[in-house]
Amino acid sequence: MSAKIKENELPEGFKDIRCIICPTGCLVHVENVNGELIMEGHSCKRGEEYAREEFVAPKRILTTTMLVENGFLPLIPVRSDKPIPKEKLRDALKKIAQTVANVPIKMGDILIENVLGLEINIIASRDLIEI
């Protein structure tokens, strides 16, 4: 099975992407052939979409911890409220490591606004009270 999709800004070359949508784990070959996206190996529409996104602009929700001062616990688990481009994950992690949060914190509180100018916020994953 193959699918062709037109794109303006496609990365060069090819990638073999393992689909993670379901346990079948199809290996999808995605290749940019003269500005046209050729895909092979997926068994369904969801897999096609996933592999395409993974080739064009892979993103991940970032989950980590941030230091807190005077908290019931020394750390607060945090996440990005939207998926972050994969190549920006390291920088976002660095930024979070340099930040210290203040208690009390409620789940969903924005702890870093507009991280790296990506229009993505880093939010708290739980409530945290004072020590």
Add this chain to the structure above:
Amino acid sequence: MKKYKVDVAVIGGGSAGLAAAIVVKKAELDVLILERDKELGGITLQCIHNGFGLHEFEEELTGPEYVQRFINRAKDLNIPSKLDTMVIEFTPDKTIYAVNNMEGLIEIKAKAIILAMGCRERTRGAINIPGFRPAGIFTAGQAQRFVNIEGYLPGRTFVILGSGDIGMIMARRLTWEGCEVKAVVEIQPYVSGLIRNEVQCLEDYGIPLITSYTITKIHGKERVQGVTISKVDRNFDRVIGSDKFIECDTLLLSVGLIPENELTREAGAKISQMGGPVIDNNLETTIEGVFACGNVLQVHDLVDLVTAEAKRAGLNAVEYVKERYDIKVEKKDQIICTFGENVNYIKPDLINRTDLSKDIIFTFRVKRPDRRLLIQFKDDKNKIVYKRKKIYVIPSEMIELKLNLSEHQIDPDCKRLEVEVIPRPEVLIEED
């Protein structure tokens, strides 16, 4: 000794205990959660990654977010809990003994008990490895707690034994914290956790997954200095000449989980061969009025399924207190559930004959991955009661089936039901 009386006592305040307590409280019974930790939430609090809640909330949450929603609900409903309170014993007449700093030893008399104590990590597999017992050997869950809750790193360079989800998730987490994960070593020829975790936690960071290998020596006297890994053949015997040394200062074990059985066993409830307590289709253990749910019953990979199971346990405990508590019920007439080809265990262990016309939820796992299969339920006369096709099975994914057996013409005198997962016969393959 301080004494309490409640309708339903819940032992363990993790995802399972919280969901069960909420259901009981909504049915307007008195409920009390007993939790040994200093806060409610259980293991999910340390699972800070996302991937929780797709079934329950239809969105992808982190572990803490998922359980915070239940903590908030419990708070809104004024559900009482005792924290820092460790249950040390319960008896078949449903008296619980627990200890805490404030009150010392306390006694709680309950009409029904819900067991929700979760599971513990296996350390088997490390016990037999030759070498000294240097510092620097942890379970993956311990390491997860250190890094995500207590805020320190247990080492710098890691090897992880076992490719379970917790181990793979920790591989990524440690990499993000600046540590080096040299390899994840798996004795089976396939990854034991989810493909999603293999891709997003290992492949994304170029961490090698070495399958059909195991650790055969731990080096170092004071502190781990490295491990020797060796290839194994189909029978898991070491292949001579395949040894490789990997330098590391810490070894993490991610070799599986087992239900926390101590209290349950000591109370005299039957424990299944493959893990948690023996239960009937109402999640009731062999002690009347004592129910089990969550990881203490069977190890779950999805917290959503834990929640669903816990709600059922809560409802059944309510039904027990309201309808059965005061009546002496005669011995139950039950059908035994067993497992055959490529099935590791099945829950429930017993089906009450009186419940045959109800929906029964069966859960089980396969022993090894396979494709193009048939899931079959057979009775004691080898008659097939139910069958269904399945494209793909792996041990890391629990299979759940809801069945109304009376709709499938089960022999009313049937004594035993066996589930098996077998290759699909040719004829059926052509049908797809």
